[in-house]
Structure formats: C-alpha cells, structure tokens
Amino acid sequence: MIESIPTEFEVLDDRFRTCRGDPTVERLYAGCRWAEGPVYVPGGRYLVWSDIPNDRMLRWDEPTGLVGVFRQPSRYANGSTLDAQGRLVTCEHGERRVSRTEHDGSITTIADRVAGKRLNSPNDVVVRSDGSIWFTDPAYGIDSDYEGHQAESEIGSCNVYRIDAVTGECRVVADDFARPNGLAFSRDETALYVTDTGVGHMRVFSVTADGGLTGGGVFAECSAGGFDGIRLDTHGRVWAAAGDGVHCFDPDGTLIGKLRLPEPTANLVFGGLKRNRLFVTASTSLYSLLLNVNGAAAPWQG
Ligand code: MG
Secondary structure, three states, X not given: OOEEEEOEEEEOOHHHHHHOOOOEEEEEEEOOOOEEEEEEEOOOOEEEEEEHHHOEEXXXXXXXXXXXXXXXXXXXXXXXXXXXXXXXXXXXXXXXEEEEEOOOOOEEEEEOEEOOEEOOOOOOEEEOOOOOEEEEEOOHHHHOOOOOOOOOOOOOOEEEEEEOOOOOOEEEEEEEEOOEEEEEXXXXXXXXXXXXXXXXXXXXXXXXXXXXEEEEEEEEEOOOOOOOOEEEEOOOOEEEEEOOEEEEEOOOOOEEEEEEOOOOOOEEEEEOOOOOEEEEEEOOEEEEEEOOOOEOOOHHHO
C-alpha cells in the first residue's frame, strides 16, 4: 500500500529553492532488507531495483503501481543501468560480474575477471555513449554472506574499471579508492563523478580521449554517513544518496540542499517519461516524488 509522508526539504542555499517539488513523498514499497540499484525503463514505464540480501530484483509498474518480483535469484544483484540498445546491464555480487540481459532474456557475462583474477563484487555501473561500460568494484559482496558469498579478494584492491565497447577489454581506470561505489558522468560525458564510501567523499575525474581518467580531486565531503549512488540533473547538479536522505550539490561543489528521508538511502534515479520523478532506494523502502528538475539523460535517450 502506498503511504504518503510529508516531504522534508532542507534548504541550505537559495539555489536549492527552485529544485523542490511535491509536498509529500510516496513510499511505493516497503519490505526490502537493503534496497539498491534503481533503473527506470522508459519503454515499459517500470522501475527495476535490487533487494540485495533477499537475492532478488523487484519491479514497480508505473501505470498500475503494482510491485512484483523481476528476478529471483538475482545473484545478489546491486546496481543496474541501460545501454544504448535498452538492455539491462547489472552488477552481480553473487557471480562477481557485470552482466547484460539480452532482448531474448538470456544473461551474458560482460566482465568477471581482470588479468585472470575474479572481480570482488561489482557495485554500480554506467554506460557511456561510445558503448563503454564503467563500473566500481568494492568488496561489500564478499565481506560476508549478507550481500553475496563471503570470500577473499583475489585482486586485493577496490578499483574503478572500464570495459571497451569494441574489444571487450576490462581495465583499471582508477586504483586509489578505499570503496568506490556510485558513479555518474556529466551530461557532456567529459567528467566522471565517483563516490568513495570507504572514505566518505565524492571525487570528480576528467575523461581522457583514450578512455582513461585524470584528476580525481575531492568534489564533496559527505556530512551524513557515506555517499552511495549518485545521479546528475540537466543543470549539472549532483544528487547523492547519503545517511539522512539525498544531498544536492551545485556544479561548483556546494551542498545546496537535502531531501531528508526516514531511512538511510543507498541509491536514486530520475524516471518517469519526463525524468522529473525521483526514485530513491532507502534501506527497506522505495520512495518517489516529483521534483522541479529533470534528470540528465544519456545521449541515446534524447
Ligand atoms: Mg552502491
């Protein structure tokens, strides 16, 4: 049953005032152990997200509001996104891989090893317009059996990776993270934001012509818990999941406001056909509200 709760916007800077939206937040679903990885599928008008410890992915149907199981077991799936062909690309803790769900429903492994060593537990993923796939690989899915299968790290570090669209090669693009987690490109794809939950901050890199990263300075420190998933809006503001809700940063790095939620948040995505509906996965629940901003679309999404 949908529950409406009063929206708590915390305005820290006047620039946030124009971003606010609905006076109530809808709790679309409660009953997860740890909700993560939301992705909105415009062609079907549904949202898929992960309930990691329950080893399942759920689907919320926008026209009807109904929620059902999308995939179980999900191999402890975490973050997902869509590629340019509209296929689901998913990080799986259980298989320690990044997978793609094909149009016929079969699942293809895109990357599970680097230099012969198994990945730790891919966490979140984005696809660039050149078809390359970028993902983070912290160890949350092998730390214990809660979010995957407990195991030793074969690689011995938690890195950010890029999978080449043509060759399929998977290579390290950043190796100086404690726990890389959420990641998102700027709208023109020249910058990549990556959160480090192990340290509690977010960094920003420049993308080089050969598909590497330079820079990587701190963009923002997290003032409540640690950052997890992030998304950008069309004005370049960065929206980040944190311990007390969703934090909104101006492109200059200023924390301008928060959407406070009753539970620690893990991830978010802009959806709806206008991408002005924010969906937030937060501990046991999926929340949603309309904002006065629109999520930045990948180039192939128009
Ligand atoms: Mg995450």
